[in-house]
Amino acid sequence: MKVLNLFSDGGARGNPGPAGAAAIVTDEHGKTLDQFCAFLGKATNNEAEYAGLLLGIERAMRVCGKDCPQYTLNVFMDSELLVKQMRGEYKIKDPELQSFAIKVQGLRKDFAKVTFSHIPRAKNSETDALVNEAIDMVLKHLHKGGQERLF
16 A cells, blocks of 8 residues: 655635645655645634645645545644544534545545544644745735735
8 A cells, every 4th residue: 555645734814814735745754845835815723724634635646646546645733623633533513624534534535545644743843934934925925915816
């Protein structure tokens, strides 16, 4: 069985506020295969965390391509809430978050197995830095008189 590791994160400045999401996909040896960050606009912390997870799974699917059913995807997040929701230990009450969760559940079927693990923020610092990079880039652009939406 082949293995991919996904480190995802999301965050908002204010709750809600300007938000970003990021993910890093590695092989089983820790070699980075793909990474990204995205500005989300105004979102809550939990919405940003889910966006990072959803976009990260999509990026992992690009890495494994048509061979995804031969892969185990190990997801690592510093959001204990999301990990417990994805494991089915906590119910998801917010309709917006339910929508994200349904999309995640649909995508995870493309892999042989998907695991969710909580890690301390310090072990997710690279992904956290990408989240902040996405937010900072847009806020700097707005501060210089740019338009609210870049895309």
